[in-house]
Amino acid sequence: MYLRIDGNYGEGGGQVLRTALSLSSILNKPIQIYNIRKGRKIPGLQPQHLTCVNACQLISSATVSGAELGSQQIEFAPDKLSGDSFEFDVSEKKGSAGSVSLIIQSLLPPLLLAPRSSSVTLHGGTHVPWSPPYHYLEGVFLPTIARMGGRIKLSLKAWGWYPRGGGKLNAQIDPVKELAPLTLTKRGDLKTLRGISAVSNLPLSIAERQRDRGLKILKRSGIDTRIDLQEVPSPGKGTILSLLAEFEHTLAGFSALGAIRKRAEQVAEEACQEFLEFYQSSAAIDHRLADQLIPYLALARGESTFTTSKISPHLLTNIWVVQQLLPVKVMVEGEKGKEGKITVIP
Secondary structure, eight states: OOEEEETTSTTOSTHHHHHHHHHHHHHTOOEEEESTTTTSSSOSOOHHHHHHHHHHHHHHTOEEEOOSTTOSEEEEEOOOOOOOEEEEETTSSSOOOOBHHHHHHHHHHHHHTSSSOEEEEEEEBSBOTTSOOHHHIIIIIHHHHHTTTOEEEEEEEEOOBTTTBOEEEEEEEEOOSOOOOOEEOOOOSEEEEEEEEEEESSOHHHHHHHHHHHHHHHHHTTOOOEEEEEEOOOSSOEEEEEEEEEESSOEEEEEEEOOTTOOHHHHHHHHHHHHHHHHTSOOSBOHHHHHHHHHHHHHSSSOEEEEESOBOHHHHHHHHHHHHHSOOEEEEESOBTSOEEEEEEO
């Protein structure tokens, strides 16, 4: 009997698919996801989403129907979760810079709870729009999961920008028997703020302009930081300014990507504005970390709570999906789009 899940719920993107596949694989619970990305400009499964389906199918020995580009419905029946060495390419079916960061979101929870260690290599976009860049995963997400007992190592083998892709990421995952709960309600004082301004196949002067503008904005707010310049190898062209904030009790990350006809100074302004908005809030974690933590907290052995700078549509969607598959209680204090407090009781 399949549990039916509406893929058009909430923000109606790939989040429903990714979280549902991940939990289905762990719980050995068959699911049917319909209306997948129904409201999007190009609805249905795109290369990134199809890679998620195929990856979860392999790690859970699932029986799957509807796994085709453009499909708006799949049936996914897992059998047995296993750890092993895996390799997946987002562009295998169609040229794509689909985000490997979002694919890894589906794979990490089941592989953390698999019977043995795993190695995963992913090819695709490592620094692309609408997804956390590699440096966010490495600098913010994984250290937070480590506090829950998760032992994961990431390494960036090649950078992949939109639209070319061609990036390569490797993950080493050691299994755990259970995940510990988290309490992240106070961030404490800012200890350090550091960043990188990187370019591929573009003049280094672009990275210098991003850095210089970023330093000027932050200094004006009374914040000293260091932003390192990087020229990085990639098949395509791209730029990023990425900031990592270390507080006494939490970590947070902020970034902006370059684009055609987008000034380097604008890239810096976007990343710095994100940081300053968070810094001026009282929240412990940023809104991107908030929605990514929900599946892990729902699987943890006890009650967790955190404060976030924004109750985002992604966060609310992820909470809904988790509650379709697990008997978990989630209390949301605050208004959508504003600061809030989340309590997860498995």
